[in-house]
Amino acid sequence: MKLATFRTAEGTRIGLADGEELRDVSAILVDVLGGLPDMERLIRHADTLLPVLRQESGEIVDASKVEWLPPVPRPGKICGIAMNNSASNERKISAPDHPAFFLKPASCMVGHGQAIRVRPYYGSVHPEPELAVVIGTAMRDVDAVSALEHVFGYTIFNDVTGNGMRAEDLFRYRAVYRGSDGELEYREQHLSYAGRYKGSDTFGALGPWLVTRDEVPDPDNLAVECTVAGEVIARDSTRYYNYKVCELLSFISQFHTLEPGDIVSCGTAFKPEPGRKSIHHANFQEVPGPVSISIEQLGTLSNPVVIEQRQIGNWRLASSA
């Protein structure tokens, strides 16, 4: 089942995508839930609602005339896995021997077809094609073996990244730790902060729809392709992730409670073929969109790119790499 969130003159709606068709099932959801259609509530009541939605027909709408929103418009959190592609391993001089992740805010999200907006003062910005998991039921301390039982579905995430800002938001400093003798000691540490470079407005495109778990038997073997202005910049597969989806969810759940509607984006599938362009060629400041990501069984997420000619106000920032 492919579930989409979209907007029409009547407001925010939920629909089932079926080939070229989009069936608006909002009225059914309002009847059952007694309130506005909302993907997070649908997920929380999936056991009751999905069988109903499978049977009902709903009104057919013209998919080309609606505004697509992220299938989960306001997830409680978005966890992005860092450097999970085995193609990046040879570039790691030192790295942890477990997954590492950062957070993106719900406010950075756009849906299929909505513009990714980039400003000159952001410096270079590139796309990152990723498999995203939508959590179905709360999970804490869940073993990898049973982690996928907590998944509601899968979708595509463009983890737009400002590597110009990334290069600016680095600290090298003397951190304070307490030594084994109880005395404080200084340790030189490099830290970086992802608030701007991962979380700026429109830096997270999600969609076009989410596909329920039953239709994706093996999330660890899905072909991924990313194009910018029609040119392929990544052709990869989720089988080249260092950690499987179930391992990522299990790991995070030993620190965070993952909640219904939360998004875990599994890391960049960026592997370029020899001689081809890579995601690092696709600086949105220079290359016009649209950017499209296709993942096997999940569809194609496509977004135009708009350069906003705006200067930064109160701050002077070094021009970025």
Place this chain on the structure above:
Amino acid sequence: MKLATFRTAEGTRIGLADGEELRDVSAILVDVLGGLPDMERLIRHADTLLPVLRQESGEIVDASKVEWLPPVPRPGKICGIAMNNSASNERKISAPDHPAFFLKPASCMVGHGQAIRVRPYYGSVHPEPELAVVIGTAMRDVDAVSALEHVFGYTIFNDVTGNGMRAEDLFRYRAVYRGSDGELEYREQHLSYAGRYKGSDTFGALGPWLVTRDEVPDPDNLAVECTVAGEVIARDSTRYYNYKVCELLSFISQFHTLEPGDIVSCGTAFKPEPGRKSIHHANFQEVPGPVSISIEQLGTLSNPVVIEQRQIGNWRLASSA
């Protein structure tokens, strides 16, 4: 006006704190909003609701018998400012010349009196006393001069930090950038990811209540004190922040839209007096709580600390510094 979110047998409630008293105004909010009491909705309808709440009486409840929740239980985002204390400047070997920030998830939050839970495999974990801003109206591209007009109120945030995990989640690697000649080039870069060390469950205590902006004329000059097990580990003031509150909000708004209910935590007020203990002595693995943070005009946020004797499941992690 001091607004609190709390829980009783009747469910989640909103109250006005007034000295030792807590007045439950949930029924009034339900009447006006036509739905469940929720701080984010109250903030969005503040112009209508605050004058009503000032006049109504509401039921008095015994503050010692309720469970305090974070005043905004599920903010859309929590931005945490990094290294904003001038006392840390001398330890910076290199750093950006503008604010830098990270995100914490709403799922990490606890309220006043709720336990901060730490597990042995987290490594060292310490408190960070901070002034937190609650956004009132959406802001994007707002100058520092008018930034405070978008503030709904202020509260206290304990930005609990796992510096053991911080030391583990570091990458040194050869990042790919595109050079001025258009060719790809490698640059050695150190990156770190804050997902675990800043966002684990219970790593964000907020409260006890929020104080509306009208009662805090100068957020840039508030005394801050933090104690652990009764011993002072920080005595500082928000006047020692590198960036004023209005500058932080203005800066973030040039990248992110800040939305009603969002939290911006302004950085650690950790300055110890000479010869005193510091926050880095307060490793929760070794020092029992409670941890208390008092900020002038905002009250005292106090939380017990519980060590959960749990081993990590599928992952072996190096024991932390």
